[in-house]
Amino acid sequence: MKQVSLLGATGSIGLQTLEVLRLHKDEFSLYAMAFGKNIDKALPLIEEFNPAIIVVQDEMTKDKLEKEVNHSRIFSGSGGLIEASVADSVDVVVNAVMGSIGLPATLKAIEAKKSIAIANKETLVTAGHLVMDAARKHGVELLPVDSEHSAIYQCLNGESSKDISKLLITASGGSFRDKTRDQLKGVTVEDALNHPNWSMGAKITIDSASMMNKGLEVIEAHWLFGIPYDQIHVILHRESVIHSMVEFVDRSVMAQLGTPDMKVPIQYALTYPDRMELPITEQLNLEQIAALHFEKMDFERFPCLRMAYEAGREGGSMTTVLNAANEEAVQLFLEGRIDFLDIEYLIEKELSKHQVIHSPDLSTILSIDKRTREQVRSHLK
Ligand SMILES: NC(=O)C1=CN([C@@H]2O[C@H](COP(=O)(O)OP(=O)(O)OC[C@H]3O[C@@H](n4cnc5c(N)ncnc54)[C@H](OP(=O)(O)O)[C@@H]3O)[C@@H](O)[C@H]2O)C=CC1
Ligand SMILES: CC(=O)[C@@H](O)[C@H](O)COP(=O)(O)O
Ligand SMILES: [Mn+2]
Numbered sequence: 001m002k003q004v005s006l007l008g009a010t011g012s013i014g015l016q017t018l019e020v021l022r023l024h025k026d027e028f029s030l031y032a033m034a035f036g037k038n039i040d041k042a043l044p045l046i047e048e049f050n051p052a053i054i055v056v057q058d059e060m061t062k063d064k065l066e067k068e069v070n071h072s073r074i075f076s077g078s079g080g081l082i083e084a085s086v087a088d089s090v091d092v093v094v095n096a097v098m099g100s101i102g103l104p105a106t107l108k109a110i111e112a113k114k115s116i117a118i119a120n121k122e123t124l125v126t127a128g129h130l131v132m133d134a135a136r137k138h139g140v141e142l143l144p145v146d147s148e149h150s151a152i153y154q155c156l157n158g159e160s161s162k163d164i165s166k167l168l169i170t171a172s173g174g175s176f177r178d179k180t181r182d183q184l185k186g187v188t189v190e191d192a193l194n195h196p197n198w199s200m201g202a203k204i205t206i207d208s209a210s211m212m213n214k215g216l217e218v219i220e221a222h223w224l225f226g227i228p229y230d231q232i233h234v235i236l237h238r239e240s241v242i243h244s245m246v247e248f249v250d251r252s253v254m255a256q257l258g259t260p261d262m263k264v265p266i267q268y269a270l271t272y273p274d275r276m277e278l279p280i281t282e283q284l285n286l287e288q289i290a291a292l293h294f295e296k297m298d299f300e301r302f303p304c305l306r307m308a309y310e311a312g313r314e315g316g317s318m319t320t321v322l323n324a325a326n327e328e329a330v331q332l333f334l335e336g337r338i339d340f341l342d343i344e345y346l347i348e349k350e351l352s353k354h355q356v357i358h359s360p361d362l363s364t365i366l367s368i369d370k371r372t373r374e375q376v377r378s379h380l381k
Contacts (some may be wrong), residue, residue, distance in 0.1 A: 001026070001027065001028070001029055002027060002028050002029070002091045002092055002270070003028075003029055003030075003031035003089050003090050003091050003092075004017075004021065004028050004029065004030050004031060004032075004090070004091070004092050004093075004094060004270070005031055005032035005033075005034075005053070005084045005085055005087065005090040005092070005093045005094070005109075005114075006018070006030060006032070006033050006034070006094045006096065007034040007055075007081055007084065007085070007093065007094065007095050007096060007097045007102065007105060007120075008034065008035065008094075008095070008096035008097040008098065008102075008119075008120070009030075009033040009034060009035050009042065009045060009096075010035040010036070010038045010041040010042050010045070011035075011096055011097070011098065011201050012199065012200050012201040012204075012262070013094075013096035013119045013145065013201075013262060013266065014033075014035070014094075014096045016262050016263050016266055017094050017096065017266050017270075018030070018045065018049070019263060019280060020263055020266055020267045020270060020278075021049075023278070023279075023280060024276060027271075027276070028270065030049040030051050031051060031052050031053065031087065031089050031090050032051050032052065032053035032054070032055070032083075032084035032085075032087060032090060033045065033046070033049065033051045033053075033054060033055070033084075034054075034055035034056070034080065034081055034084050034097065035055075035056060035057075036056070036057040036061070036097075037056065037057050037058070037061045039056075039061065039064055039065055039068065042054075042056075042065075043068060043069070046069055046071070052073060052087075052089070053073045053075065053083065053084050053087060054069075054071055054073065054074045054075070055074070055075045055076065055080035055081055055083065055084045056074065056075075056076050056080070057076065057077070058076055058077060059076050059077075061076065062074050062075075062076040078101065078104050078105070081097070081101070081102070081104070081105035082104060082105050082108045084105070085105045085106075085108055085109035085112070085114065086108050086109060086111075086112040086114070090114055091114065091115060092114060092115040092116070092117060092270065093105070093106075093109045093114045093115070093116050093117070094117045094119070094145070094266075094269075094270070095109075095116060095117070095118050095119060095120040095123065096119040096120060096145070097120055098120070098122070098201055098203050098204070099120075099122050099203070099327050100122045100123060100125075100126040100127075100320075100323055100324065100327065100369055102120035102122065102123045103122075103123045103126060103127055103130075103131075103362075103365070103366075104362070106118070106120070106123045106131055107130060107131065107134055107362070110131070110134040110135050110138050110140045111134065111138060113138055113139070113140055114140070115140070115141075115143065116140065116142050116143065117143045117144075117145050117266070117269035117270060118142050118143065118144060118145060118146075118269075119145035119146060119266075121146055121216050121217065121220045122216070122323050122327065124219065124220045124223045124224065125216050125219045125220060125319050125322065125323040126319065126320045126323045126324070126365060126369060127320065127360075127362070127365050128219065128220075128222070128223030128319070129223075129359060130361075130362060130365070131223065132223050132224075132226075142224060143268075143269035143272055144220075144224055144265070144269065145262075145265050145266055145269050146217060146220060146265070147243045147244075147260075147262060147264075147265050148169045148170065148217050148221070148243055148244040149217070149220060149221060149224055149225075149244070150243070150256075150264075150265030150268055150269065151242075151243035151244035151245075151255075151256035151265075152167055152169075152221065152224075152225060152244050152245075152246055152256075153224075154256045154268065155244070155245065155246040155254035155255065155256055156225070156246060156254075159248070161225055161226050161227060163248050163249050163250075164225070164227060164231065164246055164247070164248060164249070165231065165247045165248055165249045165251070166227075166231045166232065166233055166246075166247045167221055167225065167227055167231065167232045167233065167244065167245075167246055167247075168233050168234075168235055168244060168245040168246070168247065168253075169214065169217055169218065169221060169232065169233065169234050169235070169244050170234075170235055170236075170237040170240070170242050170243060170244055170245070171211065171213075171214045171234050171235070171236050171237065171297070172195070172196055172197050172198070172208065172236075172237065172238060172239075172240045173196070173211075173236050173238060174195065174196075174205075174208035174209040174210070174211065174213070175191060175192055175193070175194045175195055175196065175205070175208070175209045176191070176192070176209050177196070177236070177238070180301075181301060181341075184340055184341055185339070185341060186339065187340045189333065189334060189336060192205070192206050192209045192333070192340060193205050193206070195208055195209075196238070196240075197239070197240040197260045198240065198260050198262075200262075202334055203327070203330050203331075203334070206330045206333060206334065206343075207326070207330065209340070210302075210304045210330075210340070210343055210344060211302035211304045211305045212304035212305075212308065212326050212330075212343075212347075214234050214297075214302075214305055214308075215304050215305045215307065215308020215309065215312075215322075216308060216323070216326075218232050218234065218305075218308055218309060218312060219308060219311075219312045219319055219322075222312055229309055229312050229313050234297045234305060235294050235295070235296070235297065236294065236295035236296070236297055237292065237293065237294050237295075238293050238295075239289060239292055239293065240260045241257050241258070241259075241260075241284065241286075241289060241292055242255045242256070242257050242292065243256050243257065243258065243265075244256065257284055258281075258284055259281060259282045259283070259284050261281045261282065263278060263280065263281050264278060264281055303344050303348070304326075304343075304344050304347065307322065307344070307347060307348060307351060308322060310351075311351060314356055315356070315358065316356045316357050316358040316359060316360060317354065317356055317357040317358075317360045317364065317365065317368050318351065318354060318356050320360065320365050320368045320369055320372070321350050321351055321354045321368060321372050322347065322351060323369075324350075324368070324369040324370075324372035324373050324376075325346055325347040325349075325350040325351070325372050325373075325375075325376050326343070326347055327373070328346075328372070328373040328376040328377060329342065329343040329346040329347060329376055330343060332346075332376070332377070332380070337380060338380075346376050346379060349379070350372050350375060350376060354372075
């Protein structure tokens with residue numbers, strides 16, 4: 001029986017992870033769960049799974065929760081996420097929190113030699129070098145949950161990265177894929193949250209609409225698979241049926257296909273190197289789909305993708321700034337305080353004035369992350 005620590009249990013990935021655990025009760029048990037502030041969503045999960053450790057975002061939420069449940073091990077904050085990740089009984093940590101808040105817990109879980117199923121792409125974008133160095137040092141393999149990276153991982157099937165000619169990451173185009181830049185002026189939060197293929201949390205859905213999601217995924221792929229940026233291509237694929245591809249040096253191309261359902265990569269990360277049945281996911285019906293389409297990416301139409309490649313190639317603290325500025329700008333858009341096009345404007349502003357620091361350590365990363373968020377918010381005044 002594998003004991004799971006699930007960070008971000010009340011979110012889109014978290015709830016789908018719990019669906020997988022329900023399906024395989026003899027294989028997995030929930031040892032720890034972390035969430036932010038959403039007590040209403042968490043209470044029935046606590047009752048159902050009875051985790052030994054519960055973590056919430058802050059002390060105020062902890063106080064509220066303690067009035068609702070009689071539980072002796074409720075923790076809060078980043079320290080709480082670490083507690084849930086390193087507990088002796090934990091075998092696998094599923095990191096599905098949103099944002100760079102997931103970084104310290106990922107590093108500590110690696111040090112504690114836990115298996116890590118990583119959905120939290122912001123951790124790799126903000127500090128990929130620290131995460132991958134720690135993983136190498138402690139002999140821990142990160143199992144990707146992000147659909148594109150799970151696809152690449154499945155295509156590679158243990159093959160050496162020296163045999164890769166390029167990675168082809170597919171992009172649906174997001175909710176505004178058929179709008180011109182002019183038509184993006186004045187789009188609403190509701191419009192942006194209307195993803196054509198996937199049902200996901202709010203932040204990643206906005207990232208998908210701005211194409212920053214693909215930019216973050218390029219950087220995530222660079223770190224997970226050790227592939228230079230020139231060999232990572234993004235291709236527009238409206239159907240989200242091919243989740244990504246690998247071209248090898250002999251021109252053979254492997255693709256992974258499936259219905260757009262995150263339970264597939266979540267379960268694969270949990271059961272790797274084995275596979276288990278997943279009857280709650282629809283089968284792919286290619287006859288019904290009939291045709292798959294591919295288009296070249298337009299970097300002028302999607303400047304967030306261009307900025308992500310530029311920041312990734314620059315390296316060091318530049319991707320920390322990219323991620324923090326994006327997280328903060330997306331939050332402001334979701335709060336209705338800035339327009340959609342201001343997201344890319346604010347990110348570009350932060351990137352253009354940042355003096356890159358190469359190989360930043362954890363405390364430098366955390367302070368650049370904090371400063372960048374403050375600077376983005378300061379433009380509102
Ligand atoms: N959703 C998807 O299909 C995919 C998501 N991902 C990645 O997975 C991660 C999670 O995405 P998604 O599930 O969509 O996000 P959601 O916003 O749906 O969920 C985020 C989860 O993190 C919790 N959380 C937020 N802040 C904190 C905090 N400070 N401390 C503890 N818990 C916190 C939330 O709790 P609360 O509910 O209380 O706010 C919630 O449980 C992201 O990095 C995303 O990019 C990658 C591929 C696909
Ligand atoms: C499900 C998943 O992995 C998301 O990251 C998804 O890829 C978003 O879709 P697009 O960013 O391609 O619109
Ligand atoms: Mn993805």
